[in-house]
Amino acid sequence: MRVVPDIDSTLSDWLAGAAAIQREVAAAIVGQERVIRLLTIAVFARGHVLLEGDVGVGKTTLLRALARAIGGAFERIDGTIDLMPADLVYHAHLTEDGRPRVDPGPLLRRGEDLSIFFFNEINRARPQVHSLLLRLMAERSVAAFNREYRFPYLQVFADRNRVEQEETFELPAAARDRFFMEIEVPMPDDEAVRRRLVFDTRFHDSDRLVAMVPDGLLDVAGLPAAAAAIQIGVRASEALETYTTALWGAVREPQRYGIVLDGVDMERLVMGGASPRGVSYLVRAARVRAWLEGRDMVLPEDLRDVFREVMAHRIFLDPVYERRRGPLVHALCRAAFDRVAAP
């Protein structure tokens, strides 16, 4: 960690860097401005992200572009049913002279500078792999070759395939709770953007597309300190604390706040979830968003902007309602913001 001489001036440099990242990545990946914005928030909040979306909307390209812009090392692995934890850490193979040899696997190959680790189709991997990943996410360290590897700059991005259900292992609640955000990567709405994506040859070669993004717009080594400075520098007032607590209550016990959803027994709807860790993540994300907006105070708007991505996957519904989870949780979050008074 470097010594920060003057937090304010340094932070304004970082703010310029954050704006540059968003601009450059958005130039390469069109039609995903909101996702890029949320990823930037996650980067400056040092949180791990679970991406959800259809296949082929550009999740991998987006993450590669982001990793290139941030300037750290990038590694990826694809989840398969036979993937074992050791496959992440070690690479066992035969050398040219026919001897077996064990080299560092994808996780260790880039050393401790690894800044973005992308786990594709995480729900195809087995629970053993999930648990390794949980430890990696929680402690940013892994034991291998009889020593401990630390990854101070690491951020895990995972992608969940939600099309197929066969031969998949659904992430346990504890694992999902550890993700800072769960971001939905949508198909671009704008028809002009869709047309460009299909017909503009620029978007056909993802390697060239990623190469367009300037390398290393940020100083990865300084990110943890900058993230800490943002959390200290952005103020959350007492009124905001009250508001956040009320929102939390509204999501956990919607019936007490008079929230009514169509065709839903509100007494039964929410089984649990919305953990204290989740709410602390929410405030963290809101602080970063306030900072990105150039403010030194958190507003209810900041909470509202990141609420669904940070909180929705932490709310556990009654099994009866689990099948309609998406629209119900969405409606619940919106109703909470419609009911809880601010300030």
Add this chain to the structure above:
Amino acid sequence: MRTPAALVPALALILLVAAPAAAAAGVRSVTLAGPRPFGLFIGDAILLEADIVADPGFRVMTASLPRPGPVTYWLDLRSVAVEDGGVRDGAGHHRVRLEYQTFYAPLEPRALDIPSLTLTLNDGARSAEAVIPAWTFLTSPLRELRSGAGGDGGGPYLRPDVPPRPVDGTVGMLAAAGSGTALPLLLALNAWHRGWWPFRARARRPFMRALRVARLDLQMTGDAGAYRAALLAFHRAFDAAAGRRVLGDDVPVLLDAVPAFRPLRADIERFFEASRLAFFGADTAAAIDRLPPAALLALGRRLTAAEREAG
């Protein structure tokens, strides 16, 4: 009742033997008083009063009193009561009130007997018998039995109905009229209070109420707390106007919901900036600087005017 009636002669026989000694020991005299013993008709009540004079200390035993109920097929005993008259002239006085009712329907004047009764008196150690003698009276039919010229229902016996007594209804009419006027008045008051039709417009005027609250707050103290309370009142009014919670970023949504506020856009944005400073920046002084209380009230008045225009 038949069995006790059959027993009476037997008892009387026993009494005949014991009576002189017992009477000498306790009861000194029994006098019976009744109404006039003639001119009685079916259904008449007959009150007999027996005065028993006994030695001091004797009391009538309740168990020996007859129980109210039918005595014979034509005679009912309606009530029995014993009054202790106290001790006078060295003797205890007791009065037994017996109320009978006759149901005998005689075809011609006829003498009937109310049977005699024997009561037991006791002073704790000795007991004595007091015999209330039979009472004879003459009962007659109410009218001649051969029907007259008018037949069964006619004749001079059916009396005309008593005309109904007129009831004074002034008080009730006044009360009805009073509550009749009070009800619509109270209904109207309640409708006004709750903003029902035809006061619907009042419910849709949240800024009017907010302005009143804010004015009160700012006039009362005028400190930072009052300023924040006034801001809060307007926040709730904005929420009510838009039908949802309005945050600073939602001003365009608010203006879409209430187009009448469009000309006030700059002022409304200034309000939200001041509110952000006051509540989330925890800097009420800066907020007052941005939107002084006077300006806040002025904005409130313009919003009230706008909402009235909007209907």
